[in-house]
């Protein structure tokens with residue numbers, strides 16, 4: 033392994049100073065000349081027919097420029113299976129359905145206009161749980177499919193199934209079998225910067241959209257389709273991504289509010305901005321799906337897993353986003369966390385009249401790992417084994433190909449388990465005192481992209497100017513995770529320039545190369561790999577120029593140097609002869625000859641060489657592009673096979689908790705997080721990713737739940753929807769990174785943006801069990817649930 | 832009801848017309864176009880809108896604009912030292928990886944400044960208490976708390 037100049041060193045993020053000064057511009061801060069404010073009228077019912085919409089009063093309000101409904105607008109269909117409409121025409125299927133929208137000269141008038149719109153409904157009975165929605169007599173959320181064919185049930189037409197080995201054989205071989213049912217709630221991404229966009233048409237009817245998105249290029253495709261639906265076939269959308277106040281999966285789909293802003297902008301001829309306030313964000317932005325998982329696992333006498341059976345039921349809500357592909361990610365831990373020879377996995381998604389769901393960090397993995405790692409502890413207890421030993425015995429190893437075909441290139445799971453145990457002073461998992469316990473849980477996650485689309489690629493363009501500056505154009509999105517700092521490091525390292533000469537351009541579909549989106553922990557992995565390819569190309573172009581220009585320029589250097597240092601004797605070195613393209617190197621912005629004496633004049637500033645190349649007859653300037661599509665496979669979801677990612681991240685977290693048996697309160701004493709990251713690229717950035725994800729894991733474990741009553745969200749604010757504050761996070765977090773130097777990773781690194789929250793909840797639940805002997809199966813682990821469980825425990829002890 | 836109010840904003844006296852229903856946040860962001868102060872909830876629950884009013888950290892989304900009349904208001908735009916240079920507390924956030932999406936950052940920095948202006952040597956508990964009204968979804972607060980500690984050290988070392 034060679035030494036790095038920049039990789040692994042603390043690199044401050046380029047947007048840090050502006051963010052610290054309040055100068056970064058988020059969608060909320062942007063304004064366009066003549067801009068109007070859009071506002072949406074949402075449904076008053078979870079399921080109803082729309083009889084009539086009266087917009088006359090709203091239209092007549094001074095300052096209102098447009099009022100739109102499905103009746104005066106072209107139909108725009110969108111969503112993962114195109115079952116959603118930008119404006120609803122005949123029926124509403126959830127409280128947040130968009131029935132009308134206005135554009136007005138200021139937000140207050142827009143809000144007033146919305147109040148003036150009257151909608152007459154014929155309420156229909158709704159279904160609010162997947163179980164009820166699957167009953168034969170259940171009302172249909174969608175009477176027809178997007179093609180207009182009648183539907184007979186509420187189950188989504190998406191199949192996720194996997195069978196490998198022979199389940200019966202596995203069951204037969206099992207000495208111990210443990211079954212459990214687990215559930216996870218609806219959870220909101222809670223980006224501190226709410227969702228919003230600005231839509232603006234130019235006089236050629238091409239659209240510019242400033243969007244809070246993680247998928248600018250897939251969004252471009254969706255919006256161009258919308259333009260076509262609006263009679264603007266052949267017109268184009270340019271998407272510009274401003275500073276994002278967080279993403280966490282909320283930007284992985286296009287949203288009705290964006291289509292509505294586009295319709296309003298086209299209707300009025302003005303730029304139109306729609307930004308959600310916090311309540312709108314809680315009620316109208318798709319949360320993480322809830323899930324119910326039944327898991328059965330068995331092992332032989334020694335504790336080796338013989339089979340695993342997993343069935344998942346998910347409440348999809350009323351429409352379908354990309355989040356409906358969660359099971360394709362659940363399949364990964366279900367088949368591949370620990371070695372299991374016989375496996376069955378099945379997942380169903382069901383329409384209900386609840387809010388429809390979308391992606392959130394971890395994308396199905398925290399849901400599945402919650403069940404899996406809780407059940408692992410239950411099985412270990414059944415066998416009478418230390419949960420650590422049990423995991424060690426069944427752990428994955430480098431070189432494994434898992435039952436679904438994941439090719440494990442490197443795997444630090446063993447080191448992760450050992451390090452957590454050592455840091456926690458594990459000692460066979462003995463509890464730490466009265467009501468004080470320890471627990472652990474591990475994870476596997478995609479670390480080398482994740483092919484969920486036909487292309488899993490990312491591009492990078494590098495453009496050099498006359499001063500040796502490097503401009504980087506990359507289609508991935510900086511949401512706060514630190515992508516741009518890693519891009520700077522990667523360019524500096526791979527090209528051989530100083531980090532302060534590297535500038536990252538804003539993400540813009542008009543200038544940046546295509547990228548499938550910033551999700552699945554793929555940002556740094558993809559950007560790094562594409563950068564390495566681009567830098568290689570750039571270096572050979574630079575060295576080609578150097579072959580022409582180097583010796584003349586350093587000749588001038590030498591003359592100047594000798595003039596200044598009359599006694600200087602240059603070493604015996606024929607630099608003209610050595611000026612061959614394969615002899616050059618670029619280091620910290622200077623072209624040098626490898627193995628040349630270290631004379632100060634014998635190096636050529638890159639900027640100077642580029643000027644010499646530019647300002648001459650038939651001059652040239654240098655720009656290169658590279659496109660990287662990782663070696664992974666689009667899985668066959670119906671069969672449940674395919675090497676989703678080029679490499680996989682592993683990790684283990686340990687929790688020490690104290691349970692107050694009077695109040696049911698769980699106090700976290702400390703957390704240990706040890707992650708196989710391949711290679712640490714930017715230490716502060718990486719720590720921030722794990723700390724931040726872990727905090728979301730704490731919220732998921734203990735506090736967060738979007739509560740619904742017949743489809744209506746009951747806690748749409750931070751008072752009633754608790755996310756961790758400084759006080760809830762007031763415990764030490766001991767982080768350690770295992771470097772497995774993966775050959776697929778850029779500089780050895782794996783993607784690690786999501787793993788930090790995947791095992792947190794089961795580690796805590798296992799610690800609670802260790803502390804007081806109660807097993808909580810439904811997240812979040814509230815004091816009420818703990819108290820209930822303690823009471824039941826007492827009862828069963830007495831009887 | 833509209834009224835002209837006079838206040839000291841980031842060191843300069845200004846006049847601005849505000850409506851009785853307007854919050855200070857609304858006036859800062861929309862009338863004065865000082866967009867560094869953020870709105871995360873508009874209901875006093877997130878701290879993204881924190882500003883200093885006469886040295887006290889206040890949620891400007893709940894603060895009636897009229898009340899700001901005659902007061903001394905500091906927003907994030909007024910924290911940096913002269914000549915485009917970050918103040919010590921801001922620089923500590925940048926250096927310590929305390930910023931991710933940055934949406935909570937202006938409010939965090941104002942709350943931290945309010946603490947350090949009065950407690951040059953705060954304990955971790957005091958720092959956590961001072962920041963307890965500021966929500967951050969990205970960082971888990973670890974590097975933010977560290978940044979405040981470091982800023983306190985640097986400020987004390989300053990002559």
Ligand code: FES
Pocket residue numbers: 869870871872873874875876877878879880881890891892893
């Ligand atoms: S915006 Fe003022 S506290 Fe959230």
Ligand code: FES
Pocket residue numbers: 224277278512929930931932933934935936966967968969970
């Ligand atoms: S850095 Fe994103 S909310 Fe704090």
